[in-house]
Amino acid sequence: MYILKNAWISIMRNKGRNILIGIIIIVVACSSCIALSIMNAANEIVSSYDEKYDIEATITMNRQNMLSDFNKDSSSQEENIEKFNEIEELTVEDIDNYGNSEYVSSYYYTSSVSVNSKELEPATEEIQSSTNNKFRDNMGIKNERMSTGDFTLIGYSSYSAMNDFILGTYTISEGTISEDFESDTCIINSELASINDIEIGDTITVVDPDDEDVEYELTVTGFYTDNKEETESDMNSMYSQSVNTIITNTHVIDSISEKDDSLRVSIGPTFILKNSDVVDEFSSELQEKGLNEYYQVSTNLDKIESETESIKNLSSFAIVFLIVTLIIGGVVLLVLNMINVRERKYEIGVLRTIGMKKREVILQFVSELMIVAFISLIIGASVGAVLSVPVSNKLLESEINSTENQVNQIGENFGKPNMDFNIDKNDISEVSTVEKVTSINAAVNIKVLIELLCIGLGLTLFSSISAMTSISRFSPITILKERT
Amino acid sequence: MNNVLEIKNLSYIYSDGFDYVLKNLSFSFEKGKVYAIKGKSGSGKTTLLSLISGLERYKEGSILFKGKELNDIDLDYYRSSNIGIVFQSFNLLPHLNAIENIILSMDISKVKSIDKYKMAIELLKSVGLDEEKGKRRILKLSGGEQQRVAIARSLSYNPEIIIADEPTGNLDKETEDEIMKILTDLAHKENKCVIIATHSNNIASKSDVIFEIKKSVKNKEKIA
Incomplete structure (x- = not known):
């Protein structure tokens, strides 16, 4: 107890020196507090994104692989068409097989098929909803059995599969979606x-575009509205993109395809993976299970990561800032303490001479620094707490602006300033949209305070090393002789 | 025999030295007496006191405190409880006042007192200083006053031996006499063993026993 009392007296009688040490610790504490708050908030946002967004894996065409293979042996167009036709479509059995994996927590799928209707007139003949058909058209592939109908009939296996409704792209404006996913209903x-x-x-009644005899009746249970924001090209059309899309369940699609084997059904599966670390393992497993080489596993991982990129950059900046601050602060404090111990060599000699043990002298010196550090930490943390929110939001804003400027610059290079590089419109099954991080709540919390306390403690002990080694090395009689 | 401290065949050579500073010294010290260790500068007086006070360890011979080898006991405890050391340059802590210096010494030696402040004032009074002087910072006191504070500090834990290294070396004649009076009173009235290293004949003349350190050490014991 007397050591603490003596330490306190010593602090009060040597105010100048301790104020200097205190100012340095306040600056370090304030900077560390802001950096820790940013890191903490950024980590929370990133982990909340991990929790909020499932890791969704889909199976898409590996066009790069396909094109390089098709062009490799200078095949003719007809040969390419033949090769393309040989690529087996995914079947429901395939999806069940792939979904039965230790890396998958759940899975669902959508089936789509191009149809005509006896009662319905399409809103516009120009709209080609099937991305698959678009791709084939781009490839210059024409095939009799792949005639394009006026409508796209999409079947969902469950509510979970209905991403457009989950994300609010589509909303029911009237009626309802049937809860029975095996009923002959549609919206x-x-x-x-x-x-x-x-x-x-x-x-x-929907019919096969190639065989009018193949027909199927569906009861309309509801209407939906497409809320997707219109792009410049959409503005030219008076209808929404999905106007000719009829939504039903996978059972209906299966029933229609059973009636006509030649009907080409596109199946878009979505596998919810257990975590982001199993993507490669899942992909390998699918290859082992016989997934065609022209298919690939795509995930929304890049999308999630790209949306949290700004916050991760901010967090990285905060880490570097924290490390630099701690190194500079630590070195300055170490030097100050070395000078302090040299100045107080005589005091150490006297204390040792009158019987104070080495460890007690060390304890007193460390206690002095601890007291100064603790008071400075409180002041530094208070200032840091006030500054952390505005500073972090300002930094994030600048980071977002910087990223957007880069994207806009690339867009301008393409002549499209608002170009979105993250969404591949031609994907057979598009992964769900991920919300962009635009603000951060870097408020100081208990975790930050504990981390700050640990840093302060560590820094104090580090800067006390010189005091500890000097005191343990000093011989009292030598000090007093030098003094005399 | 009332020997509190005994030196037997003590020799000492500094680790970086070539010649012995002390060679085969044998003294005995009793309670209730003032001992003067005389010698010229560089004769080894301070070295001898450093060894006796446990500030340095010896390698040849032995120093016995109440029959126990000094090298075998906790020297920090020995310095904080069994001996009081008074230096020529006082060695007080300048950032503390006189009272705080004394209380700190009591704290280090774990003195159990309900009112250490009152005890410190009484100690200062015993060496001729009042409370007002006790509240002054050390550097605001004269050399004589500082030495009195140093003596009061050395008495704060009631040690059996007081060691003083040239205690009046920085003081005038009148103050020297006053300090000597305090030290002799401690020996004769308080039954302490007072060992003073000095080259002053005046100090030596007031002591009970004089040990003179020369190349060949002589013992000039006076009749107490």
């Missing part, structure tokens, strides 16, 4: 319903 776009005077409860 249609409200614009399409309006054009064709369709009422809820009406029955529509």
Whole structure:
């Protein structure tokens, strides 16, 4: 106890020296507090993104692989078409097989098929909803059995598969979606319903574009509205993109394809992976299970990571800032303590002469520094707490602006300033949209305070090393002789 | 015999030295007496006191405190409880006042006292200083006053031996006499063993026993 009392007296009688040490610790504490708050908040945001967004894996065409293979042996167009036709479509059995994996927590899928309708007139003939058909058109592949219908019939296996509704791209404007995913029901776009005077409860008949005899009746249970923001090209059309899309369940698609084996059904599976670390393992497993080499596993991992990139950059900046601050602060404090111990060599000699043990002298010197450090930490943390939120938001804003400027610059190079590089419109099954991080709440919390306390303690002990080694080396009689 | 300290065949050579500073010294010290260790500068007086006070360890011979080898006991405890050391340059802590210097010494030696402040004032009074002087910072006191504080500090834990190295070396004649009076009173009235290293004949003349350190050490014991 007397050591603490003596340490306190010593601090009060040597104010100048201790104020200097205190100012340095306040600066280090304030900077560390801001850096820790940013790191903490950034980590929370990143982990909340990990929790909020499932790691979704889909199976898409590996076009690069396909094109390089098709062009490799200078095949003719007909040969390429033949090769393309040989690529087996994914089947429901495949999806079940792939979904039965230790890396998958759940899975669902959508089936789509191009159809015509007896009752419905399409909103516009120009709209080609099937991305698969678009791709084939781009490839210059024409095939009789792949005639494009006026409508795209999309079947979902469960509510989980209905991403457009989950994300709010589509909303039910009237009626409802049937809870029975094996019923012969459908919902249609409200614009399409309006054009064709369709009422809820009406029955529509969809037919195979290549074989009018293959038909299937569906009861309309609801209308949906497409809320997707219109792009410049959409503005030219008076209808929404999805106007000719009829939404039903996978059971209906299966039933239609059973009636006509030649009908080409596109299946878009989505596998919810257990975590982001198993993506490669899952991909390898699918290859082992026989996934065609022209298919690949795509995930929304890049999308999630790209949306949290700004916050991660900010966190990295905070880490570097923290390390630099601690190194500079630590070295300055170490030097100050070395000078302090040299100045107080005589005091150490006297204390040792009158019987104070080495460890007690060390304890007193460390206690002095601890007391100064503790008071400075409180002041530094208070200032840091006030500054952390505005500073971190200012830094994030500048980081976002910097990233956006880069993207805009690239867009301008393409002549499209608002170009979105993250979404591949031609993906067969697009992964869900991820919200961009635009603000950060870097408020000081208990975790930050504990971390700050540990840093302060560590820094104090580090800078006390010189005092400890000097005191343990000093011989009292030598000090007093030097003094005399 | 009332020997509190005994030196037997003590020799000492500094680790970086070639010649012995002390060679085969044998003295005995009793309670209730003032001992003067005389010698010219560089004769080894301070070295001898450093060894006796446990500030340095010896390699040849032995120093016995109440029959126990000094090298075998906790020297920090020995310095904080069994001996009081008074230096020529006082060696007080300048950032503390006189009272705080004394209380710190009591704290180090774990003196159990309800009112250490009152005890410090009484000690200062015993060496001729009042409370007002006791509240002054050390550097605001005269050399004589500082030495009195140093003596009061050395008495704060009631040691059996007081060691003083040239205690009046920085003081005038009148103050020297006053300090000597305090030290002799401690020996004769308080039954302490007072060992003073000095080259002053005046100090030596007031002591009970004089040991003179020369190349060949002589013992000039006076009749107490």
